[in-house]
Amino acid sequence: MTPTRRAGQRGLGAALALAAATLLLLGACQTDSRQQVLATDKSQVELRAIQTRAFDTTDRNLTIRNVIASLQDLGFVIDKADEQLGIVSGTKLSGYAMRMTVTVRPRGKTQTAVRASAQYNLVAVSDAEPYQQFFAALSKAMFLTANEVD
Template structure:
């Protein structure tokens, strides 16, 4: 009887794990939507080069670029430490999927603004490159 009473307070603190899992899944889906864009090109190398140029235009120093894996990492140190890692992979036969992941002082960024800035710069650069404007 004493053992059953000892576990009684713990039962009242239990939360519905299904709700927790669904909440995490929803937030991850929302974050993925903020972090990912598709571009109408099948040229992976061109997309990688344009990502590198866009990061540099935004003040990032490229730390690593792996063409085979399609991963580019850059750090921006002007007043704060932001690191952005971008992956480029095919999406079907006519598109490239670009996903960016940012960290600010080693904490994952879930705010949409840095991603919007990056994708605005990348979209503009992709348009200019596609239309052969330097």
Template sequence: MRGRRMFLLGAAAAALGACRAATPEQQVAALSPSAGAVDMRRLQTRRFDTADQALMMQSAVGALQDLGFTIQETDMATGVLVANKARGGELRAQVTVRRLPDDMGTAMRATFQKVLHRPGAMLPVGRTLDDPALYQGFFERVSQSAYLTANDI
């Protein structure tokens, strides 16, 4: 019994010894985005000069439908849109629209993922696509749709 207590005490001391405070440099590094993450966010995000969030959501819906996606979910209050496309492999698009401070416009972020079904897994995994032409084409369609809608064309 005494040997078991000594073992547990030793294990607890070892576990506590492994938990040491992170240095300030480690804390900063953990909260700083990598260069790749910043580049990806830049690719996925566009700023528009209208504060009309509903117009931008409607434009994103139209652009995704033009690209062959089926809208699965929209939430105007939070500015979230999810769509799927089954042709040529399953793709998922997730779009967020948010108003910028001081009503100076809106920011739209789109993420396109290839859905990968793993054998034996209950849920599929999404691999984020990083093709600049895909995002450029989407945002061009959004811009066209916003212009046509805003001008009743």
């Protein structure tokens, strides 16, 4: 082999090694939704308990309106509200990106269940504080609406 050919093969080998390393690094950075769910530090039952509250009302439309008002009071911009599905989602852009999706559904004959799910920069939120803030605001809104206080 000539010295030029050997140098060309070494250059090709180095380029292949660099390409393989790049692909390996990019693959390591990619996470799928299953990995995000499994990465949470709380069990799913604990997380569901933090994310869900029941309210003594069967008026789904009123509950959805109160969810929208509560999210707006907390600084969220409503991205989507679907009354038929009972889903409201909003984004809060205040130095960070938090997205909260809230589902409203009947629970038994006398209650409505409200479940909130939050993501912070595309990572599921398992900390109780954002959910507590949302449900405190929603509870106040539900109370004021039920008592017809403006």
